[in-house]
Amino acid sequence: MKRIGEHFRGWMYAVFALVTLCVFFACVSFGSVGIPLKDTLRVIIDAVRGVPSADALKLARSVIVPVRLPRVLCVALVGASLALAGASMQGLLKNPLADGSTLGVSSGASLGAVIAIAFGITFPKLPFAGTMVMAILFALLSLLIILGLAYRLDCSLSTNTIILIGVIFSMFASSIMSIIITFASDHIKSITFWTMGSLQGASYRNAAVLAATLLVCGTVLLLNARELNAFAVGEDNAREIGVNVRRVRLIVLITVSCLIGVCVSIGGTIGFVGLVTPHMVRMITGPNHKRLLPASMFSGAVFLMLADLVARTLLNPRELPIGVVTSIVGAVVFVCIYYRSRRR
Amino acid sequence: MLTVEHLSVRFGSFAAVDDLSFSVSEGQWLMIAGPNGAGKSTILNAVSQGVPYTGAIRFEGRDLRKTDAASRARSIGVLSQNHYVGYAFSVEEVVRLGRYAHRGGLFSTHKAEDEAAVEEALERTGLTALRRQSVLTLSGGELQRTFLAQVFAQSPRLLLLDEPTNHLDLVYQKHIFTLISDWLKTPGRAVVSVVHDLSLARVYGTKTLLLHHGKAAAYGDTGDVMRPQTLNSVYDMDVAAWMRTLLAQWRQETERENYDADTKSP
Numbered sequence: 001m002k003r004i005g006e007h008f009r010g011w012m013y014a015v016f017a018l019v020t021l022c023v024f025f026a027c028v029s030f031g032s033v034g035i036p037l038k039d040t041l042r043v044i045i046d047a048v049r050g051v052p053s054a055d056a057l058k059l060a061r062s063v064i065v066p067v068r069l070p071r072v073l074c075v076a077l078v079g080a081s082l083a084l085a086g087a088s089m090q091g092l093l094k095n096p097l098a099d100g101s102t103l104g105v106s107s108g109a110s111l112g113a114v115i116a117i118a119f120g121i122t123f124p125k126l127p128f129a130g131t132m133v134m135a136i137l138f139a140l141l142s143l144l145i146i147l148g149l150a151y152r153l154d155c156s157l158s159t160n161t162i163i164l165i166g167v168i169f170s171m172f173a174s175s176i177m178s179i180i181i182t183f184a185s186d187h188i189k190s191i192t193f194w195t196m197g198s199l200q201g202a203s204y205r206n207a208a209v210l211a212a213t214l215l216v217c218g219t220v221l222l223l224n225a226r227e228l229n230a231f232a233v234g235e236d237n238a239r240e241i242g243v244n245v246r247r248v249r250l251i252v253l254i255t256v257s258c259l260i261g262v263c264v265s266i267g268g269t270i271g272f273v274g275l276v277t278p279h280m281v282r283m284i285t286g287p288n289h290k291r292l293l294p295a296s297m298f299s300g301a302v303f304l305m306l307a308d309l310v311a312r313t314l315l316n317p318r319e320l321p322i323g324v325v326t327s328i329v330g331a332v333v334f335v336c337i338y339y340r341s342r343r344r
Numbered sequence: 345m346l347t348v349e350h351l352s353v354r355f356g357s358f359a360a361v362d363d364l365s366f367s368v369s370e371g372q373w374l375m376i377a378g379p380n381g382a383g384k385s386t387i388l389n390a391v392s393q394g395v396p397y398t399g400a401i402r403f404e405g406r407d408l409r410k411t412d413a414a415s416r417a418r419s420i421g422v423l424s425q426n427h428y429v430g431y432a433f434s435v436e437e438v439v440r441l442g443r444y445a446h447r448g449g450l451f452s453t454h455k456a457e458d459e460a461a462v463e464e465a466l467e468r469t470g471l472t473a474l475r476r477q478s479v480l481t482l483s484g485g486e487l488q489r490t491f492l493a494q495v496f497a498q499s500p501r502l503l504l505l506d507e508p509t510n511h512l513d514l515v516y517q518k519h520i521f522t523l524i525s526d527w528l529k530t531p532g533r534a535v536v537s538v539v540h541d542l543s544l545a546r547v548y549g550t551k552t553l554l555l556h557h558g559k560a561a562a563y564g565d566t567g568d569v570m571r572p573q574t575l576n577s578v579y580d581m582d583v584a585a586w587m588r589t590l591l592a593q594w595r596q597e598t599e600r601e602n603y604d605a606d607t608k609s610p
Contacts, residue, residue, distance in 0.1 A: 094430040094431075095430070096430065096431070226441075226444060229433070229437070229441060230441055230444060232429075232430060232431050232433070233429050233430075233431075233433060233438055233441060234427065234428070234429065234430075236424060237424075237427070237441075237491070237494075239392075239394065239413065240392065240417065240421070240422040240424070241417050241441055241442055241444045241445060241494070241498060242413045242414040242415075242416065242417025242418065242444050242445030242498075243413060243414075243444060244412070244413050244414070245413070282431070282432075286432060286433070286434070287431030287432055287433050288433070288437060
């Protein structure tokens with residue numbers, strides 16, 4: 001019998017990378033102001049080399065360089081980070097429905113960010129680090145609370161328990177967030193931003209922070225791919241074959257919290273990316289995390305870039321929050337996975 | 345090989361295991377038997393450091409409490425009774441995980457030794473043909489064999505088995521026990537297993553530890569432990585009589601079949 005992932009080879013990463021690159025350029029050139037692909041490439045090359053563009057391309061450059069390029073970069077990096085975080089959590093908890101949004105981690109991180117802004121928690125010289133650090137801390141705290149509660153109720157961490165607790169925690173965090181935003185609405189972005197997410201107005205600095213986080217966390221998670229495989233087979237089994245279960249779990253939870261915290265502090269809660277992408281990627285690569293994690297990063301970037309493209313072009317000139325698009329797709333996929341896992 | 349001294353495990357005020365001492369040496373197969381809730385599996389959990397305990401558990405003289413997970417896994421393999429794998433890993437991938445503890449360092453590569461161990465484990469358990477199949481499509485017996493292969497690939501010297509054939513039919517039961525007793529034939533190895541089935545304990549066990557409410561009701565050579573009187577008091581029933589009833593039923597049925605066969609073919 002043929003098995004999924006059996007025919008996956010190393011060169012396929014090149015295909016993943018190529019697709020990601022194509023989608024990236026497509027997303028930069030499409031939009032409310034359409035720019036031909038050829039001009040887009042020309043402008044990007046000019047900008048990278050630091051030379052002025054031809055007069056005919058001035059308008060294109062003024063759209064691409066300060067607005068669209070940083071935005072698409074951020075979207076791609078957030079997509080990759082969220083997919084990586086989702087894939088890792090699904091392995092760690094042996095639960096294909098685990099994701100920042102279903103577990104309530106994203107809501108927790110948003111709450112942290114909102115608190116930081118409302119109460120003016122900042123670090124000297126690093127104006128946006130306060131939001132980010134609080135988002136990361138709250139993401140980790142939420143994960144610990146949710147998993148702690150779930151472990152108490154049911155040691156096997158069954159799908160139902162985790163999802164249920166995640167949903168309840170999410171609602172709790174969202175309501176506290178609403179209260180804070182109501183009282184401090186003048187300096188906090190709208191509630192829609194934190195619950196539906198948006199990367200409108202993302203900057204190059206955001207992209208740099210996201211890239212650095214992804215690099216560090218991605219490396220850590222990839223180095224733990226074998227351990228994640230063991231967890232995905234079963235935590236008890238992992239212990240029996242000699243995995244230091246406690247240490248690996250802690251490392252993965254902290255890394256995932258960093259990824260989600262940074263993404264949320266920059267783009268708000270963008271749900272279901274970490275759920276949809278690894279699920280689809282698993283159909284190509286199989287469940288082995290050595291292949292699943294890198295492939296999920298590429299696919300997460302592609303998925304979110306396309307979702308962002310839909311969000312900003314569907315109701316042109318108005319824009320949808322990106323989380324609306326991902327949640328519509330995500331909800332359908334969620335139901336499919338849940339239905340299938342229950343039938344088994 | 346394995347020495348356990350004054351082992352006690354408490355869950356709150358309840359003593360699941362109470363002051364037990366036993367040992368296993370090379371070539372021996374220790375059977376831990378007893379009624380439900382006697383603390384059989386708890387002993388294995390304590391040996392694999394899964395529950396807190398008092399007393400000492402030593403493997404080849406080293407206190408197991410002071411060893412790390414990886415070095416423990418290199419010498420002791422554990423096979424539990426239930427497995428549920430959530431994702432479509434292949435048989436080979438699951439077996440290969442057994443080599444986890446042997447591959448040190450961050451950038452370790454596949455070593456010839458690892459490959460050989462995986463191949464041997466697959467072959468020994470008859471899974472070579474199924475190696476690429478998803479574990480989600482396996483039968484209960486095949487899944488248990490996959491995890492047995494994983495334990496074999498671990499190249500341990502001591503095997504801990506927690507009712508390895510609990511929910512398997514007789515064909516697989518025989519298969520698994522034959523595989524394990526073949527494995528044990530190599531010098532320098534030993535097995536400790538929890539069993540429900542007293543006849544299995546009788547046939548395969550060199551030593552038996554009979555538990556009753558967390559205490560040793562009897563311990564020693566299987567032949568000495570499995571006396572009717574001891575068994576009856578532990579299980580609070582006439583074990584031998586029940587076995588005889590079961591056997592008699594079988595005999596009756598065989599005889600009836602023979603009789604039917606005789607009368608139908610004139």
